[in-house]
Every structure is written in C-alpha cells, then in structure tokens.
Amino acid sequence: MQELHDAPLAPLTTFRLGGPATRLVTATTDDEVIAVVREADDSGTPLLVIGGGSNLVIGDKGFDGTALVVATKGFALDGTRLELAAGEVWTDAVTRTVEAGLAGIECLAGIPGSAGATPIQNVGAYGQEVSSTITEVVAYDRRTRETVTLGNEECAFSYRHSRFKADPERYVVLRVRFALEDAGGLSGPVKYAETARVLGVAPGDRVPLATARETVLKLRAGKGMVLDPEDHDTWSAGSFFTNPILDDEAFAAFHARVRERLGDGVEPPAYPAGEGRTKTSAAWLIDKAGFTKGYGQGPARISTKHTLALTNRGEATTEDLLALAREVVAGVHSAFGVTLVNEPVTVGVSL
16 A cells, blocks of 8 residues: 655546645555545545546645545456456456457447446446446445445436435445346447447447447547547546436426527437436537637637537646636526536535
C-alpha cells in the first residue's frame, strides 16, 4: 500500500483538474481497501474513493481528507461468468471478453474508468448497459462494517443511476460479477440505431463480436470519447450531462418550446423511457440552445467533436469548467425549460 501526503489529484482524473489531497493511499487488495475505509470512518476523516478518475470533477482547493485509489486486480472467467476486481481497467476487460467470444458488454468498449465504477453509474452506451449483465456486486458496507453481496435487483439500477449512487457514502465496490452470453462469436442484438446504420444491419441483428467492438471504438473516437493524451477533446469526463427524462406534462411543455423557438416542423429526439416518461437528447438541447461544437473562449470549452463533452484545453481550472457548465445549463433552461443534470461526480464543488 502506497501513501503520499499533499498529493496532486489532477493527474488521477481524465479532466486533469483539481487540487491536492491531504493524504493519498493506493490499495492493491480488497483487504487494503477495507482497512483504509475503516481507518477513515473510525477517525472521522473524509474519504474520497477514486477508480479511473473518468467521472470526477474535483475542486481547485482539492480534498481535505483521505483519497483512496482502488488499484485492485482480478479478471476471472468461468464459462460465461465473469468476475472483475474493482480496480480492473474497464476497457481492457471488455477487450478480453470479446477475445473470449462472449457477448454482453462489447458495445461498452472504449469507456474510460475502472470496473468498480460501472455499477455505480450503471454505465451504458450504444444500446448496452452494465445492469443487463451484472448479476452481483460485492461491496464493503460502511454502515454495517461488513462485506456484502448485492444481487442485481438489490442494486436498484435505472438510467445512469443505482443504489450505490443514491447513497454514495455507504458502499465501496470491491468486485463486480457478470453473466455474459456465448452466441458463437456474435455480438448481442444491435440495439442502437447509429451503430446498426454504420454496421449496415437492422436493429436486433447480430454481428461478429470484434466488428461490434471496433465499430463502437471508431464511433467513440470520432466524438472524442476515447482517451488520447494528445487530443484535448478527450480531456473530459465524456458526456457531462445525462439525457433528460420528462413526464408527459413536462415533455408537452418542452415540445411547445421547441415549436416556438425552432418552428412547427422541428421534432426533438424522443425515446420511450417507461410509462408516461420520454427521454430526449442532452446533446441536441445543447446544440439547439446555441452551444455548438468548440463553443467557448477560455481554457474550458465544449469539445470540437461532440456537444455533450466539456473539455480542458490544457490550462483550465475547475472553476473555468464549472462556469462553462453553468452557462450551458442556464442557456438550455432558458431556451427549452429543461434543466440538465451533470453526470460526473463533483467533489468540493457543485453546479
């Protein structure tokens, strides 16, 4: 276990933003993770758990407490059953499942971060979500001070949300278990329209696993969503805002604002999201509110490749980033009456 003091946190995040931690500990086993958490809880020390740092916005003042980097390793495949240690690099794990001929998470290729973070956010992209394949999450329960195993239903998964996100101070994820599918080297049914179009197949069709993964990686790279230290469009947290889900009344009001602002012939993106609920596109809202690709004059700007990504152009501070985020939120609300919600976790700051 490595321990540092007054340690910079910015290099541990994909934004490359944020001040130092009073104490930074890197744990490489589950027992070490639990020991650090218990020590912090016993002493009343604030605790920040860091995985891949791809979903964190840390304030410029840093974190006054113990920052714990979960660097555990473990990839265990038994038939179609997969167990990942929380510290496993997610995109590497996806690659290994594709090489093993197993379907279920191939369209989640290229997503930065660690395996332990995936159930917290219910990570999803291109028609797949981890909640569809997760069977169990092993976590340390800070309330009961014991290791627990939560089944899929107990995780209370929903769109970019879970029991872990709803109660962020309670659980520290240690291991994640998945049930994948052996479809003879083929992917799961292609669900996302853009992916199907690029692949030249109909929604619901299957394609070779490697083809599905490579296609998603190309799509993500084209939007600046695959990490590249030389490309400032990837100095981000990927999608900064979640896609709004509106009830019937709110969607009707939104639809009226769209017609008023953009004309009767314009239809906003609309996807069923359960009874009486409709999901629309945050990227569309941002663009139509006037925040186009590359928007911004300062060191924090909207990506030149995708309106949903806010980026650090190299010299930004967290306050620069938050100022841009607040401008986008206010502009979208003024234009369409919809309030965007940030997807990354904020530490020591808020919108």
